Each structure stands twice: as C-alpha cells, then as structure tokens.
Amino acid sequence: MSAPVSMTVNGRKVTANVEPRTLLVQYLRDQLGLTGTHVGCDTSQCGACLVHVDGKSVKSCTMLVAQAEGAEILTIEGLSSGELHPMQAAFKEHHGLQCGFCTPGMVMSAVDLVKQNPAPTEHDIRDWLEGNICRCTGYHNIVKAVEAGAKAMGGSHAG
Amino acid sequence: MPDDAPAALSNGGGIGASVRRKEDFRFLTGQGHFTDDLNRPGQTHAYLLRSPHAHARLDAIDTTRALAAPGVVAIFTGADLAAAGVGGLPCGWLITDKHGKPMVEPPHPVLAQGKVRHVGDPVAVVIAESRDEAQDAAELIDVSYGVLPAAVEATDAIKPGAAQLFDEAPANTCYEWEIGDKSAVDAAFAKAKLVAKLDLINNRLVANPMEPRAAIGEYDTGSGDYTLYTTSQNPHVIRLLMGAFVLHLPEHKLRVVAPDVGGGFGSKIYHYAEEAIVTWASAKVKRPVKWTSDRSEAFISDAQGRDHASHAELAMDENGKFLALRVDTVANMGAYLSTFAPAIPTILYATLLAGTYTTPAIHVAVRAVFTNTVPVDAYRGAGRPEATYLLERLVDVAARVAKLDPAEIRRRNFIPTDAYPYQTPVALQYDSGDYFKTLEMALKTADRDGFEARRADAATRGKLRGMGIATYIEACGIAPSAVAGALGARAGLYETAEVRVHPTGSVTLFTGTHSHGQGHETTMAQLVASGLGVSVDQVEVVHGDTSKIPFGMGTYGSRSLAVGGSAVMKAIDKVVAKGRKIAAHLLEAAEADVEFSDGTFRVSGTDRSKSFAEIAFTAYVPHNYPIDTVEPGLDETAFYDPKNFTYPSGAHVAEIEIDRETGVVEIVKFTAADDFGRIINPMIVEGQVHGGLAQGIGQALYESAIYDKDGQLLTGSFMDYCMPRAANLPMFDVATNVTLCTHNPLGVKGCGEAGAIGAPAAIMNAVADALSPLGDIRVDMPATAAKLWHIIQSHPATHIPAQAAE
Numbered sequence: 001m002s003a004p005v006s007m008t009v010n011g012r013k014v015t016a017n018v019e020p021r022t023l024l025v026q027y028l029r030d031q032l033g034l035t036g037t038h039v040g041c042d043t044s045q046c047g048a049c050l051v052h053v054d055g056k057s058v059k060s061c062t063m064l065v066a067q068a069e070g071a072e073i074l075t076i077e078g079l080s081s082g083e084l085h086p087m088q089a090a091f092k093e094h095h096g097l098q099c100g101f102c103t104p105g106m107v108m109s110a111v112d113l114v115k116q117n118p119a120p121t122e123h124d125i126r127d128w129l130e131g132n133i134c135r136c137t138g139y140h141n142i143v144k145a146v147e148a149g150a151k152a153m154g155g156s157h158a159g
Numbered sequence: 160m161p162d163d164a165p166a167a168l169s170n171g172g173g174i175g176a177s178v179r180r181k182e183d184f185r186f187l188t189g190q191g192h193f194t195d196d197l198n199r200p201g202q203t204h205a206y207l208l209r210s211p212h213a214h215a216r217l218d219a220i221d222t223t224r225a226l227a228a229p230g231v232v233a234i235f236t237g238a239d240l241a242a243a244g245v246g247g248l249p250c251g252w253l254i255t256d257k258h259g260k261p262m263v264e265p266p267h268p269v270l271a272q273g274k275v276r277h278v279g280d281p282v283a284v285v286i287a288e289s290r291d292e293a294q295d296a297a298e299l300i301d302v303s304y305g306v307l308p309a310a311v312e313a314t315d316a317i318k319p320g321a322a323q324l325f326d327e328a329p330a331n332t333c334y335e336w337e338i339g340d341k342s343a344v345d346a347a348f349a350k351a352k353l354v355a356k357l358d359l360i361n362n363r364l365v366a367n368p369m370e371p372r373a374a375i376g377e378y379d380t381g382s383g384d385y386t387l388y389t390t391s392q393n394p395h396v397i398r399l400l401m402g403a404f405v406l407h408l409p410e411h412k413l414r415v416v417a418p419d420v421g422g423g424f425g426s427k428i429y430h431y432a433e434e435a436i437v438t439w440a441s442a443k444v445k446r447p448v449k450w451t452s453d454r455s456e457a458f459i460s461d462a463q464g465r466d467h468a469s470h471a472e473l474a475m476d477e478n479g480k481f482l483a484l485r486v487d488t489v490a491n492m493g494a495y496l497s498t499f500a501p502a503i504p505t506i507l508y509a510t511l512l513a514g515t516y517t518t519p520a521i522h523v524a525v526r527a528v529f530t531n532t533v534p535v536d537a538y539r540g541a542g543r544p545e546a547t548y549l550l551e552r553l554v555d556v557a558a559r560v561a562k563l564d565p566a567e568i569r570r571r572n573f574i575p576t577d578a579y580p581y582q583t584p585v586a587l588q589y590d591s592g593d594y595f596k597t598l599e600m601a602l603k604t605a606d607r608d609g610f611e612a613r614r615a616d617a618a619t620r621g622k623l624r625g626m627g628i629a630t631y632i633e634a635c636g637i638a639p640s641a642v643a644g645a646l647g648a649r650a651g652l653y654e655t656a657e658v659r660v661h662p663t664g665s666v667t668l669f670t671g672t673h674s675h676g677q678g679h680e681t682t683m684a685q686l687v688a689s690g691l692g693v694s695v696d697q698v699e700v701v702h703g704d705t706s707k708i709p710f711g712m713g714t715y716g717s718r719s720l721a722v723g724g725s726a727v728m729k730a731i732d733k734v735v736a737k738g739r740k741i742a743a744h745l746l747e748a749a750e751a752d753v754e755f756s757d758g759t760f761r762v763s764g765t766d767r768s769k770s771f772a773e774i775a776f777t778a779y780v781p782h783n784y785p786i787d788t789v790e791p792g793l794d795e796t797a798f799y800d801p802k803n804f805t806y807p808s809g810a811h812v813a814e815i816e817i818d819r820e821t822g823v824v825e826i827v828k829f830t831a832a833d834d835f836g837r838i839i840n841p842m843i844v845e846g847q848v849h850g851g852l853a854q855g856i857g858q859a860l861y862e863s864a865i866y867d868k869d870g871q872l873l874t875g876s877f878m879d880y881c882m883p884r885a886a887n888l889p890m891f892d893v894a895t896n897v898t899l900c901t902h903n904p905l906g907v908k909g910c911g912e913a914g915a916i917g918a919p920a921a922i923m924n925a926v927a928d929a930l931s932p933l934g935d936i937r938v939d940m941p942a943t944a945a946k947l948w949h950i951i952q953s954h955p956a957t958h959i960p961a962q963a964a965e
C-alpha cells in the first residue's frame with residue numbers, strides 16, 4: 001500500500017490513502033465525492049476529466065494520485081462560489097452546453113486558455129480545445145461562449 | 160395556427176423566446192447527477208467479462224480461481240441466468256417479410272449461452288467490493304472457446320459458404336422485406352429516357368455520447384422492491400421490457416430512474432443486458448450492484464448505427480422529371496436484434512425515399528442480415544439519414560445525367576406547395592412543407608451565385624473547391640400508435656404529461672419524455688408558462704423516474720415536443736377548464752362567460768377577475784368552492800397519441816475545399832435552412848441543429864466503425880475512431896422557415912435529428928463536385944484525407960484544368 005499523499009483540493013487540505021494505481025480522477029470522484037469531474041474515455045482524449053493542477057489544465061485520468069503530492073488542485077466545484085464564474089456564465093448565455101457531460105472539462109480548459117491568451121481568436125479556441133470532445137453542441141456555441149467568457153474575464157476576473 | 164391550437168397559446172408568453180436554460184446551473188457547477196455520480200450504501204461493483212472472439216462456441220467456463228480472488232462477492236454466467244429463468248432481451252418491433260412471414264427473431268441471452276456472436280458479447284459478470292477487484296478477478300476466469308469463422312460484412316454474410324450465426328436464420332437473413340409497386344416501377348423504367356444509377360455504402364457509426372453507459376441495481380429485501388438507475392432515454396420503456404420480458408417483475412415492484420444522462424443519440428434507447436444483470440444480481444447478493452462502462456467497452460457493447468449497402472436507380476423523362484425509383488438495400492443488424500433494430504431500415508428508411516419529390520412510383524427491397532458484429536440500431540436520424548443520403552446523392556448523379564444544375568433538378572421535382580396533404584407512394588402522407596423556400600433560403604445564404612468565382616480562385620491556391628446541396632424530409636413525432644402497431648411496433652407511442660399546480664400557483668410538470676441534452680426543463684417550462692400565465696421560474700419539469708411520472712415512452716425520433724409537448728398542452732387545457740369552473744363560482748358568473756388569458760380568469764366584458772394563483776389556492780383550500788360538482792385540487796394528467804407523423808424538412812448546402820497536396824477537406828461554409836414548424840426556443844433549436852450537423856459531418860468526413868475479417872473492431876477507441884474536434888468544424892449558418900404542422904396543438908415538427916440527416920449528403924455532394932475536374936469519381940463516406948489523397952494522386956494532374964493557371 002502506498003504512503004499517504006497530501007494535496008489541496010479547492011482550497012481544502014486533504015490526505016489520500018489509496019492504492020498506488022489510483023488515478024487522480026478516481027480519487028476526486030470516489031473519495032472526495034467531487035463528481036463534477038467526469039470520465040468520458042480511457043485513452044486520455046476526451047477532456048471530460050480536466051482539472052487544474054497548480055494552475056495548469058491537466059487531464060486527471062492521466063495522473064496518479066501519488067503524483068499530486070503537495071499540489072493545488074482546482075475542480076469545477078471550486079471554480080466559483082455562489083455566482084457563476086464569468087466563463088460559466090458565458091457558457092449559459094451562449095448555450096455552450098447541452099447534456100452537460102463535457103461541460104466541466106470544457107469550462108476548466110477554457111479558463112486556462114484565457115489565462116494564457118486573454119483574447120483568443122476563433123482559431124485559437126478551436127485549436128486549444130483539441131483535447132476536449134463534445135458530442136452535443138458541434139462546438140459552435142462553445143466557441144462563442146469562450147470568446148465571450150474571455151472578454152468577461154478580462155473585465156472582471158483573474159480566473 | 161392550426162385549428163385545434165388551444166387559446167392559451169395566443170398570449171405569447173414564453174413561446175418563441177430564447178429563454179436561457181434552467182438546467183445549466185447544475186451542469187456548469189459540477190452538480191449534475193449522472194448515473195456514475197450516484198453511489199448507494201453497501202454498493203458492490205460489477206465487471207463484465209466479454210468475448211474476445213467474434214464467433215465461437217462457448218464451452219466450459221471455470222470460475223474457481225476467480226471466486227477465490229480478493230473482494231469477490233459473486234460470479235454469474237449465462238447458465239446461472241438460464242437456471243433462474245431470466246428471459247432473453249426482447250425486440251420491440253416485428254417486421255413481417257415479403258412473403259407474409261414474421262422476421263427471424265433468434266434469442267438474445269443476457270449473458271451468452273452456447274455461443275458468442277460478437278466481440279464484446281458478455282460471458283460472465285463478476286461482482287466484487289471494488290471495480291478494480293471485479294476486473295482483476297475477471298481475468299482469472301477460464302473460458303474455453305471453440306473459435307469459429309466469422310461473418311462480418313452483411314453483403315458477404317448472405318453468400319453461400321458464409322459462417323452461420325443462428326440455425327434458424329438461413330443465409331444469416333433476418334427478413335427480406337419490400338414496399339411499393341414493383342410493376343409500376345418496372346413499367347416506368349421501360350419508358351424512361353434517362354436513368355441515373357448509384358451503388359453506395361452508408362458507413363457504420365458509433366454513437367459515442369460522452370457519458371458512457373452505467374447502471375445501478377438495488378433490491379429492498381424488506382419490501383421486495385427493485386430500483387434500477389440507468390443511463391436511458393426512456394426509463395418507462397426499460398421498465399416495461401426488463402420487467403415483463405426479462406426479469407418477470409411487475410411494474411409496481413420495479414422503479415427505473417434515468418437521472419441526468421450525458422447524451423444518447425439513440426444509443427441509450429435500448430434495453431441492454433447490463434441493466435438486467437445489475438437489477439437481477441442486486442437481489443442475489445442483497446446489495447446494490449453498480450456497473451459503469453469504459454469507453455473501450457462502449458465501442459463493443461453500445462448498439463451502433465447505419466451500415467447499409469445499397470444499389471439505387473432513378474428513371475427520368477428527357478426533362479429530368481423523376482418517373483420511378485428502385486432501391487435495393489442490404490442492412491447489417493449485427494449479431495442480435497437490438498430493441499428497435501428491425502424497424503430502422505424498413506419503416507424509418509424505405510418510407511422516406513420519396514424525399515421531397517413527386518416521384519410517382521417507388522419500389523424498395525430490404526434484406527436485413529445477421530453478422531458477427533455489435534448489434535446495429537437507431538442512431539440520430541435512424542433510417543432517415545440513410546434514406547436522405549441515398550436519395551440526395553442519386554439526385555446529384557441524375558443532375559449530371561440530365562445535364563441540369565443540381566438545384567434546378569430538385570426544383571423540377573419538388574412536391575408543389577399546394578399539394579398538401581401529399582400522399583407518397585411509400586405509405587406516408589406529408590401534412591405541410593415548402594421545399595422551394597428552404598432551398599432558396601439556403602442557396603442565398605450560401606451565395607450560390609458567387610460560387611464559380613470562388614472555385615476558380617481556390618484552384619489558383621491548389622485547392623479543389625466544391626459545393627453540395629441536399630434537401631431532406633424526415634418523419635418525426637414518433638408515432639401514431641395504431642399506425643406503428645400495424646407496422647409491427649409492439650408498444651404504443653403516445654406520450655403523457657401531468658401538470659400539478661401547487662396551492663400557491665407554482666407548477667410541477669411531469670413528462671414521460673426524457674432530456675439528455677435537449678433542454679426539456681426549459682422548453683417544456685415555457686409551454687406551461689405561456690399556457691398558464693406563470694413565469695418560467697415557477698415551473699419545475701420532472702422527467703426520468705417511473706415512480707414520479709405516470710407513464711411515458713421517452714425521447715427519440717424528435718418526438719419530445721411534437722408528442723410530449725402536445726400532451727403538455729392537453730393537460731394545460733384540462734387545468735384551465737377546471738380553473739374556469741372554480742373561477743365561475745368565485746366570480747358568480749356562468750362558466751361560459753369566464754375567459755382565461757395571461758394568467759387571469761375574467762368575466763367577459765367586465766373587470767371582474769381572479770388570478771391563476773388565487774384559483775390554485777382555492778382549489779386546495781376549498782372553503783368557498785363548488786364542492787358538489789368540482790373536486791378539490793388542481794392536478795391534471797393527459798395522454799396524447801399523435802394523429803400522424805410530423806415532417807420536418809430543409810435544405811443544406813456545403814462548400815468545401817480539398818487540399819490537393821494532403822487530401823484534407825476544409826469546410827469553408829455550411830448552411831442549413833430548416834422547417835421545424837413552430838419554434839418554442841430558437842436558441843435551443845439552433846443548438847440542436849449544430850449538434851446534428853456535427854454528427855452528420857462526422858459521418859461524411861471522419862467517422863467509421865471498421866471491423867477486420869475476423870470481426871475485431873479496429874476503430875475501438877477515440878485513438879482510432881475519429882470524433883469531430885472543434886478544429887474540424889466551421890461556424891454554421893442556420894436559418895428556419897416555418898410551415899406549421901397541421902395536426903398537433905403546437906404546430907411543431909421536431910428538430911433533433913435534422914442536422915445529422917441533411918449534412919452527410921450535402922458534404923459528399925460537395926466532395927464529388929470538388930473532385931469533378933478529375934472525373935466522375937465515386938467516394939464513399941468517410942471522405943478521409945488519406946482516401947482523397949489517393950484519388951487525387953491516381954488522377955494525373957494534367958487532367959485538372961486549373962493546373963494551367965499555376
């Protein structure tokens with residue numbers, strides 16, 4: 001059995017006692033009950049599991065819990081409290097989600113994009129979202145939402 | 160507005176407004192409740208051992224080592240289920256063949272018995288304390304397989320000498336079926352001046368909703384009640400099929416819950432083995448049993464879509480007027496009959512082959528074939544994309560044969576706007592439409608007139624540019640029960656709604672449809688809001704739980720609004736009618752003098768009125784009440800059975816460029832002009848069109864389920880099966896024209912499948928047009944870069960007229 005691993009998840013200090021093979025996404029979902037982070041594939045392609053690790057987007061199905069020692073993890077549940085984050089609000093306003101399954105990963109990915117590129121073009125957005133698959137929206141409204149979310153974040157929020 | 164539209168509609172209210180979705184907050188904040196998010200106290204985990212072979216005798220299964228593995232609670236095989244009297248998975252549609260005989264309907268055991276018939280066929284289930292332990296133990300099960308040759312392609316499976324899946328299905332044939340007047344068609348061909356011919360494949364697809372399937376079975380040892388949580392588009396249908404046919408449980412002891420469901424696209428309609436396994440096993444182990452599919456598992460266990468091989472011929476006079484259509488289709492059913500599979504290449508395909516045209520004689524022959532592949536059933540559009548793809552590619556061939564512009568040959572053959580109701584030669588009667596208008600809208604938005612200049616310009620950049628048109632008709636709003644029954648459906652296809660008005664005037668709507676992305680919680684709330692004059696925020700929509708909703712047939716076939724919404728309108732009418740009685744009493748007026756609009760009951764021609772909330776309160780606090788004639792309470796249920804199918808239609812135009820160096824297709828512009836009848840929420844409708852287009856484009860350019868000759872799925876993960884990414888798709892230009900459905904109270908037709916129906920033909924006609932400088936080249940979907948690159952390489956560049964300009 002592995003040694004305990006400590007990290008911060010959505011601002012809360014946690015210690016994991018899990019089997020060495022446990023993936024970060026399994027820990028978040030099964031142990032911490034943070035089921036907003038989803039699993040859509042087993043080949044690291046869909047991005048439904050995307051969270052921020054030390055401020056950068058990471059597919060939590062590609063990372064073992066053991067690798068998260070000391071890390072700061074942010075999941076969709078921690079992105080906002082009460083009011084929607086500007087990126088979440090933009091997804092709602094522009095109908096950037098249908099079934100909502102890809103949505104947490106999309107939003108977390110988009111927030112990271114805007115941190116790195118505050119005014120992304122349509123091309124930048126489509127390029128960036130290469131690792132996030134949505135089967136419902138055809139991406140049209142996701143692109144519009146990310147454009148609007150980027151503008152809103154520039155105005156009010158550091159992300 | 161149709162004649163029987165309720166007066167309640169006239170107040171406008173929420174109808175026609177792009178109300179932002181009520182369901183979004185929970186999804187955006189990670190608070191949705193998808194099945195895999197649920198965990199039940201004391202839960203165990205199931206892992207299914209699946210066949211690695213496409214076709215094999217199932218000899219001994221030895222579970223001794225696996226049973227001793229850590230954490231294992233139980234292991235069951237097909238023999239255990241058979242001993243317990245568990246039934247096979249039922250098929251919901253019986254097709255009668257061209258000789259009047261019922262289709263061949265072999266048993267579909269929940270866990271394989273005697274033989275396995277596709278890679279992924281479940282052989283045993285391990286139930287353990289954790290999923291990892293269940294999976295680890297499954298690897299210790301020893302199964303002896305006697306591997307057999309496989310039949311994979313449907314066109315090969317019917318040849319002499321092919322491997323046989325079932326003794327009762329000679330030549331692997333499920334049925335041979337036909338529709339239409341063959342002699343009239345033959346006669347028309349005999350006198351035709353021009354004939355267009357085409358062979359084509361409609362490629363097999365994997366639906367791939369982003370949420371993999373999952374199921375939790377739970378048994379209450381005290382009451383004997385079962386609960387199944389499952390990723391379903393139609394929980395009542397699952398309760399019916401699993402309860403009545405598989406586990407022999409009465410409805411009142413079986414609750415089926417489909418909570419938030421992450422997309423379906425047809426693949427979550429069917430009753431699957433895993434649902435029965437976890438439900439049955441939960442009583443055996445007396446603990447909840449949870450199963451969640453991996454994506455790789457989904458590729459070999461979710462029903463797949465399409466997979467037709469067809470030959471088609473169109474007879475024309477010298478002016479390009481269609482005289483007759485002849486179609487021969489071989490449809491792959493896969494290894495077993497999935498719930499609605501037999502209906503897809505017949506009732507939902509052949510009947511659509513009149514399309515938007517006046518073709519007077521049509522004959523379609525369909526042969527459905529078993530193969531050693533995953534079962535095939537409805538996938539977004541279900542039969543209608545296959546019909547549209549075949550017809551619209553054939554019409555483009557016809558345009559070349561008749562030397563007519565593709566738009567012109569379509570206009571010459573469109574059903575005239577004054578011809579409705581229009582009876583086609585293949586059973587359907589279209590109630591309304593205007594195909595000229597949608598085509599004109601699409602061509603204008605697509606700037607058809609400027610296309611040749613853009614093509615010439617692209618040639619100077621080394622690009623082959625093409626434009627493709629497709630028009631379509633679909634039969635939605637499934638379905639009039641009597642018609643469906645006559646065609647073989649084993650269930651009714653009406654819908655239900657319960658409108659429960661609470662004492663303070665807020666409303667809960669219970670609908671038998673199910674939302675898994677379509678936004679019912681908003682659209683249906685808009686119906687109630689506008690019908691009762693309350694705000695959208697005061698309406699809660701409940702769906703997906705058989706213990707709460709009276710009944711329902713679920714969501715597929717673009718039926719939710721046309722059928723489910725109509726049931727809502729009927730229930731609203733009943734609420735208003737009762738409210739009028741209560742208001743008449745309070746206002747001391749004759750009931751006939753009380754009118755209702757904008758949430759107010761008013762005595763005509765006076766200022767005496769009562770608000771809807773006052774009436775609701777009075778219904779529950781009946782102190783001053785017509786108690787002798789009116790029951791207390793304000794809670795009404797309606798069942799609605801549609802009078803006909805609805806017929807959405809439209810025209811899609813694709814403009815693409817193929818890079819001559821790489822073969823890569825870029826979609827420069829995609830225009831969709833659709834007619835969905837009345838639109839309740841334009842924002843949601845546009846989103847539905849976008850999503851459908853993405854799947855249609857995916858089929859045309861990227862996606863294909865490819866099996867090798869041994870029946871191994873080569874495209875079994877997102878690494879190999881190309882799902883469209885954001886960078887593969889353009890912004891879409893969408894527009895709508897409105898001709899109202901004439902036979903439902905809302906005038907709505909349905910919008911969920913249109914994009915997937917029109918897009919493949921539009922894209923592939925554009926590809927053929929782009930390749931036209933190289934010759935008359937036939938390309939099957941998907942038109943991948945590799946395929947196009949080879950075509951371009953094999954045609955000498957000197958044949959390309961534009962080459963001179965470089």
Ligand code: FES
Pocket residue numbers: 038039040041042043044045046047048049050059060061062
């Ligand atoms: S679940 Fe992590 S990329 Fe799909």
Ligand code: FES
Pocket residue numbers: 096097098099100101102103133134135136137369421422676
């Ligand atoms: S909203 Fe359903 S997968 Fe993106």
